[in-house]
Amino acid sequence: MTKPTSETPAEDGAALLDDVERFHRRFNVFPHEAAYVAVALWDAHAHLLDCFDSTPRIAFLSPEPGSGKSRALEVVETLVPRPMLAVNARAAALFRSVSDPAGRPTILYDEIDTVFGPKAGDNEELRGFLNAGHRRSGVTYRCIGDGGNQTVQEFPSYSAVAVAGLGSLPDTILTRSVIIRMRRRARNEKVEPFRARVHEQQGNALRERLATWAKSVQDRVAGAWPEMPDGVTDRPADVWEPLLAVADAIGGDWPQRAREACVTLVKAAQVNDKGSLGIRLLTDLRDHVMVGIDRLPTVAILDRLNALDDAPWADLNGRPLDARRLSRMLGEYVTADGQPIASRNIKTAGSVLKGFYTEDLWDAWARYCPPPSASPLLPLPDGADTD
Known part of the structure; x- marks a missing residue:
């Protein structure tokens, strides 16, 4: 050479x-x-x-x-x-x-x-x-x-x-x-x-x-x-x-x-790039499950996730996503004040159910999820810039 x-x-x-x-x-x-x-x-x-x-x-x-x-x-x-x-x-x-x-x-x-x-x-x-x-x-x-x-x-x-x-x-x-x-x-x-x-x-x-x-x-x-x-x-x-x-x-x-x-x-x-399963979960919550609402009971979140077409939630190694796994997956991420995302009490007609609040998910959505293909009408967190 x-x-x-x-x-x-x-x-x-x-x-x-x-x-x-x-x-x-x-x-x-x-x-x-x-x-x-x-x-x-x-x-x-x-x-x-x-x-x-x-x-x-x-x-x-x-x-x-x-x-x-x-x-x-x-x-x-x-x-x-x-x-x-x-x-x-x-x-x-x-x-x-x-x-x-x-x-x-x-x-x-x-x-x-x-x-x-x-x-x-x-x-x-x-x-x-x-x-x-x-x-x-x-x-x-x-x-x-x-x-x-x-x-x-x-x-x-x-x-x-x-x-x-x-x-x-x-x-x-x-x-x-x-x-x-x-x-x-x-x-x-x-x-x-x-x-x-x-x-x-x-x-x-x-x-x-x-x-x-x-x-x-x-x-x-x-x-x-x-x-x-x-x-x-x-x-x-x-x-x-x-x-x-x-x-x-x-x-x-x-x-x-x-x-x-x-x-x-x-x-x-x-x-x-579909990202990790956790990012897929956050993105589906943002784009398909919690659109236009500020809170949702866990049971309703699971119903909506498991009903999504072309989503993995109804069959995760032979079992649908359940409340325990949902809480564990979301707990890997934190809220805007640095606390793990966790379910909270939601008052409904005549009862109190565990569920998740949109305000707790906003920071994770902003940091991990790809930009939405459309602009869903999500409730903005307090103090969010609307420009």
Whole structure:
């Protein structure tokens, strides 16, 4: 791998990434233009991993098989440094691979639904590895040795990871990922058949060009603080910062295309993000149950929640939401004065029932729930700004 000299001019980054994008387009049908931009930038960023404080995961997800997820990983495999295909690999094998003195791999984990899918149960060890490896400072601790001679050893976890699978992923991984929602090809969407013994060589040639280009820009990329598009902050900004830094180093129309892709994919992820079950509960209470009223007995809240279409409340692991679980879930959040949300007495005709007050929920609604799609006529708390 040669370093550019005066006799060998540096690679034109924009032309190179154009070639990488074209290579993907030959074999992959992604759901929109933003996905091609993001995937090509992700390929390039894997060659510059030590320039960043964090690395985004890229997740090819689909509701049904036959949507091109595995093919996307196959093409990525030809373009990234030291690719390591992992199907049903355990965390112990992965963190030892990342610690390999020969070099850090790029982990390509296919069929990730077999690890995190609804029938797989939790896999906290692998989840912890993937979460820790998002940051350059991330390490995994393990006891090494036998019996009483064990010592604690830390293993670096920082590595580029691409995953593919059916359904979704744990929120802790999704929020660290660029999400590509794959779908089956329509009849009018054509791609070339991917023939490994032919096309791997072509992809590997691009990989060598990416590696050479990366060496020529690594000092500039390491000190970069790319400007974020309006509205992209917090975790989405962490995810996209390395990709935008790469785009700025590439030049041409890639900085603009990268930021347009960033906005498109961040908004798409927010639309598909249903949040935790607790946030879903708060949102359903705000938008469907306690609209236009200032209090409601628990029994009425449960009736309304369990009657909602496309809501999980009537069947939570085979049982409907009950008063005890409702109180426990809401008790995880606090009122505006810092007290846990709790049921209170509500006087009704001839009796007193336990229930919840809108004023106790307002602060949690403002902090955790997404903006309502419409403006429900909720009673405002005392002193609320009506402008």
